[in-house]
Amino acid sequence: MLKTLTAKLGTALNIKDFKFTIIGKKNYNAFLVATKTNDKDKLFNVIKTFISTHGKLNKIDIEYNFAVTNCTKHYDKTIVYLKDIIKIQKNSSKNEYIENNIEIEEIEQVTLQSLEHKNLIFTYKPLLNLHDNSINIYEVLVKLKANNSEDLLPRFYLPILNSLGLSREYDITIAKHIIKLLEKIDENIALAFNLSPFSLRDTGFQKKLIKLIKSCKINPNRIIIQLYERKTHHDLSGYLKILETLREEGVRICIDNFGSSSSSMDYLRHFKFDMIQFDRDYTQNIYDDRTGSILWSMIEMSKKNSILTVAKWVDKKEQKELLETFQIDYIQGFAVHKPLNEDELLKNTAKDNL
Template identity: 30%
Template structure:
């Protein structure tokens, strides 16, 4: 039995006592009153009136008991409210570790095997976790379900040892699975003394869980709420600037296309890329406002250059912003006010999971193309929805994922790249191979005859002033 189930049983026992004690008291009053008072009508009525009061009280306690259950009905762990409450009440925070366990493929399990099997997997996963912790002398560990696929628990245990144990547990689950179902899980852990705010602690755990090893990006060390305020403040103060990375046509280096890289100046934290702050921007509800701010500042900066060059400019925007009709109206008015032709701009989208209403999405894409914009799929062929979008959306460009460049000599990638480019050409879609940093790699990429090639071998990102120098 889970620790949470034991606590729930205690809670229900206390509720039962609250119901039983007044009943015994009421019986005592009846018997005592019959001996002390005369059996007149008034006394009898007063005593009888106590019965509906008691019935109401009993029904209320039963209803309240169901409304204030401590546990999640599926996994029998503590529910979100209770586990967060228990974390807030931790006393020896400097000695306590909080762990987030994430079932990464729960959505796939539900889609493939059904929700009943998905629920069964979660329940058995928690039972295995409880048994594993008990086996390693960690008893009565509070485990709670934070979200659909995330669980929290805390314990007092040495950090390195607990990390080692959790690595063993996650590997054992991923190697064996549950009920012949593959289960992909990961974990993140942090000290309970990290912050007084439980919300900040959980947010940090989620960030740690999602973190990827990108050598070129520095790790953000600020607490989530402080980082959120800093980013929002920087956006409001227009502390955004842009770098322009030239891309060239494989057979004609005079034709130019510039990839626009958005940067944000956080002063104390330095310069961060859009990718580093995107999640925080989204959670703050600034996604559309951020993209609007980017375009407003970008076009003001680019306007003089656009009159001197026929180059194309490609910029990544959030697909959520792209699907927002208010954002589209903003772009229309902005380009009209500044008298800039949209056909000079390629809007690049990258989305992890495909949008469900594909017909509606394609209508939106077409409406942007009618205005003159080109639409590109970024990180094409990577771990995202790009292949699915190629089937359903009217696309102008595909920009290949970095894996195709890194593995350009591997047979599988070589064959895929060759046929993807041929497929794109037959669909009148232009292609780009990215992250080409050496001449040897440039020559190999050129052999596939993509429309454009990008990378440090061509040029490093430039400021607006440096574009004039290379134009």
């Protein structure tokens, strides 16, 4: 199918006098187009027209995402720009194409400024322990505070940090903040947060994190590192040793969005996780008999392996009651409590208040 589409696109470009055009396959569902032109708007419109007339191929609906930018002598950076533009486009609620790299450059600039000045916004989602009706874990969410624009969500700025090689610096900044916060709050409270695969594969980052933990007077068990399944399943073996080392130091390891891919069970065969958070689809479709029975089976399997279980996006009382019958360990969502800002968290959990 990709071969057919690229051939048709090549013909469409040739008809519109784009004579010096190269189309190369990038991976199984993406391709790069290079052409010599000073009229970028014309190229953009040709591609938009092509998409509008080729929405189906062999009666199969095709979803397109594309970006157009000027190519510099730094080809690798140009390709990274295009990939990031398309990622932003896919995550955008607007059904619009980004015509050039201006938006990505603006986001890159805001991202770098926010990271430099530590302009981070932390929110905390409480997890309710259904066994004793207590809240002893909070999931940490982070946004970048942007001047003169909306705050940036991770799905927009993380690809940029990764492409610029700054994900480790970002992650250690997050870890420092969280560990410092743990010193201020009740010693029975744990905080769970995400680290990028780039950091988790880096032994240098591992050493920095362990040194940071040891320099503070907190129980490492209060730190829960989350792995986002869709980002990890390609190369779990790449950081098993680092995860094992962190776990030996007392840090707990959680896999997020469990069940979102066929690799889920494979993770459990290769590593002893402390906690799994089920993909939101299981919570949202819990009333479906098949989905409910699969979730119940995974909870039972987790119990036998001494793994704590978490259901997220629990927004209705009925969901909470059904999950209680499944004997899940924790739930998170508006049926528990709305997310807290840091001042609210400190007010509720500070040592001085206990």
